[in-house]
Structures are given as structure tokens and as C-alpha cells.
Amino acid sequence: GQQLNQSPQSMFIQEGEDVSMNCTSSSIFNTWLWYKQDPGEGPVLLIALYKAGELTSNGRLTAQFGITRKDSFLNISASIPSDVGIYFCAGLNAGNNRKLIWGLGTSLAVNP
Amino acid sequence: DSGVTQTPKHLITATGQRVTLRCSPRSGDLSVYWYQQSLDQGLQFLIQYYNGEERAKGNILERFSAQQFPDLHSELNLSSLELGDSALYFCASSVGTGSGYTFGSGTRLTVV
Numbered sequence: 001g002q003q004l005n006q007s008p009q010s011m012f013i014q015e016g017e018d019v020s021m022n023c024t025s026s027s028i029f030n031t032w033l034w035y036k037q038d039p040g041e042g043p044v045l046l047i048a049l050y051k052a053g054e055l056t057s058n059g060r061l062t063a064q065f066g067i068t069r070k071d072s073f074l075n076i077s078a079s080i081p082s083d084v085g086i087y088f089c090a091g092l093n094a095g096n097n098r099k100l101i102w103g104l105g106t107s108l109a110v111n112p
Numbered sequence: 113d114s115g116v117t118q119t120p121k122h123l124i125t126a127t128g129q130r131v132t133l134r135c136s137p138r139s140g141d142l143s144v145y146w147y148q149q150s151l152d153q154g155l156q157f158l159i160q161y162y163n164g165e166e167r168a169k170g171n172i173l174e175r176f177s178a179q180q181f182p183d184l185h186s187e188l189n190l191s192s193l194e195l196g197d198s199a200l201y202f203c204a205s206s207v208g209t210g211s212g213y214t215f216g217s218g219t220r221l222t223v224v
Contacts, residue, residue: 003154033212042114042202042215043155088155099168100145100213104154 006089006103013079014111021087021106022073029091032065032072033100037086046087047074081110115139116216118203124222130191133219137184137205143167144186145213146178147202155202161186162208193223 004023013019023032031050035043047058049065049072056063062075072091076083089103115138125131137144146158157170161180172178175193180186190197200220204213 031212035215040218040220042116042204042217044114044215045212048212100157102155102157 004089004091004101004103006106008106010107012109015079017079019076019079023089023103024071025091027093028069029093031092033090034063034074035088043088079110081112084108084110114214116203116205116214118216118219120219122220125193127193127223129193133188133201135186135203135216138214141205141207143206144180145204146188149200195223198223
């Protein structure tokens with residue numbers, strides 16, 4: 001099925017560093033969602049974006065809805081060990097078939 | 113607690129057997145989604161129900177089936193199990209069909 005291009009696939013950083021990851025699509029989306037999955041748990045919604053150009057923050061997390069409506073990025077500032085996990089982007093397409101399309105995830109490891 | 117309840121949390125069964133996974137959506141949510149996540153894989157959408165009716169189908173095998181009951185809980189039935197069916201199975205719910213999901217904590221199925 002259709003999937004988003006999410007990059008990087010994995011990251012290994014030092015505590016305190018900033019992190020950036022992004023998702024791109026060949027299709028237009030009218031909603032972008034960012035989720036985090038801790039090991040053995042279900043994904044948890046971090047940020048939802050509903051308008052092109054929208055920039056939304058949730059604590060140390062900031063996400064933006066690309067103006068072309070085909071991409072989104074997530075930044076994490078001053079990373080801490082509990083940021084470890086898999087981050088997924090998901091886009092809701094703008095057509096009649098309103099399906100949520102998922103990226104394959106970015107696995108983040110933080111070295112204390 | 114996300115409000116989405118999945119049972120059982122763990123399940124170990126033999127090849128060829130049949131199992132049923134259960135999901136109770138968050139109060140007020142009408143849509144239920146089932147996802148499969150294999151080791152180191154992204155989320156594979158299986159099927160969606162909205163208010164008791166099948167709304168969308170993803171990469172669901174013919175050996176798998178699901179239903180949503182009048183009280184809105186849902187069951188995913190997996191039959192003729194194979195080793196490759198070992199995975200985390202997540203249920204998610206949402207109010208409608210075009211919004212972000214809330215995930216349960218998953219059922220880890222191991223087929224031996």
C-alpha cells in the first residue's frame with residue numbers, strides 16, 4: 001500500500017542534541033500527524049497539523065506542515081534519554097478516500 | 113491509559129490454530145482500526161470499522177477477519193496461523209473517519 005517517505009530511518013545522538021526528521025509524499029495531505037512509540041507500547045499522538053504552513057509546538061517538540069502539503073518535519077530540541085523510541089509520521093489524504101497513510105518510522109536512540 | 117483497551121496483552125499459540133483479539137475503543141469513538149506491526153517493521157493497516165460497518169480494508173489476509181459489535185467493541189480473528197503471523201497487533205479508535213487515532217497498547221502474538 002501507499003506509504004510516506006520518512007527519514008532518517010534511524011538516529012543515534014548524544015543527550016542535549018537537537019533532532020530533525022521529516023516525511024515526504026507524492027500526494028497532497030490535509031492533515032499531518034506525528035506519533036511516538038515506546039518499546040512494547042502503542043503509538044501516542046504527539047502533534048497534529050491541519051493547515052499548510054502551520055507550525056505547532058508541544059514542549060520540546062516542534063512540527064510543521066509543509067506549504068506544498070506534501071511534507072512535514074518534526075524537530076526535538078535538547079534531547080533527553082526518554083526521547084528514545086520510534087517516531088512515525090502519518091498523513092490523511094485530501095481525496096474522497098480519507099485514509100491515514102503511515103511512514104515507516106524513525107528510530108531514535110539517545111546516548112546519556 | 114489511552115482509553116483503548118486490548119486483550120489479551122500476550123498470546124502464544126501453535127501454527128494452524130485460531131485466535132481472537134479483542135478491542136474496546138475509547139468512549140465516544142465510533143471508528144476502530146486494526147494494525148499489524150512485525151519486528152522492526154512499520155504499521156501495516158489491516159481493516160477499519162465505523163459504527164459497526166466495514167469502512168476500509170488494507171493488507172488483511174483472507175485468513176484474518178474482523179467485526180465490530182453494536183457496543184462498538186471489535187474483534188480480530190486470525191485463523192490457520194503461521195509463524196509469520198507473529199507480530200504486535202494494535203487496535204486504534206477515533207471519533208470519526210478523518211481524525212487522529214488513539215492506540216491501545218497492543219496484543220503481542222507469538223506463533224510457535
